[in-house]
Amino acid sequence: MNSNLLEFFKKVKEKVNHVDYSAEDIQKFQTIPILNTQCFYIYDFPRNQIVYCRNANVLGFNDDEFSIEHASNFHPDDKILVNTVTQSAIIHAIEDDMMDHNCCLELTFRLKRKDGTYAQVLKQTTIYHLDDNHRMSTNVTILSDISFIQTPGYVNWSFKLNNLNSDHFEKKICGDIKKIFSNTELKLIPYFIKGESSTKIADHFFISKLTVDTHRRNIKSKSGCKNMYDLLTFSSRNKLI
Incomplete structure (x- = not known):
């Protein structure tokens, strides 16, 4: 579970089917109001790329240059835990039938800005498109810069589910985190x-x-x-x- 997240995304790319969606299907998010401290993006797993981004300037980037590499450039002290929790959540979303399950993964950690400094961010991610096997094909993420909040240095996370046993999944994530330690x-x-x-x-x-x-x-x-x-x-x- 501690392998590089970008390598993990490449493996996921082979496990999920493409979903056909229109430009309007993506651009409709342009009208959703967000704060000037928030970045909004949509990640396509089969294409292994961010297909829509808005207000990446929060981290110092232009929208058209912000990539999954930038979105995964965690602080070295946060990297192991963020990778572990993220991979646990994604594995669940691509291996289980997600047709009737609304879910949201929330993570707080430090993410690298374009100028090399780190912002404390709250990442909120939910499923957008499902493929023909009801597995997550795209997801929507809001990154909020919360650097003004005095938060503990360690990574915080929560996973909210509807129509599914949240305790069971929380135990799964905790089990994966436990494997980090000898x-x-x-x-x-x-x-x-x-x-x-x-x-x-x-x-x-x-x-x-x-x-x-x-x-x-x-x-x-x-x-x-x-x-x-x-x-x-x-x-x-x-x-x-």
């Missing part, structure tokens, strides 16, 4: 949350303090958490403890 890291997380010293943890597990410190750094890197409170929130949200 079995040893999962065992150590509760001790880090409690604030126990590396020396005490090393004695408990009969390993070196250096090994514990290495696991601590790896867990922080994978989760994007900077302190024990963030790690507690992250672990509870993603069912790691």
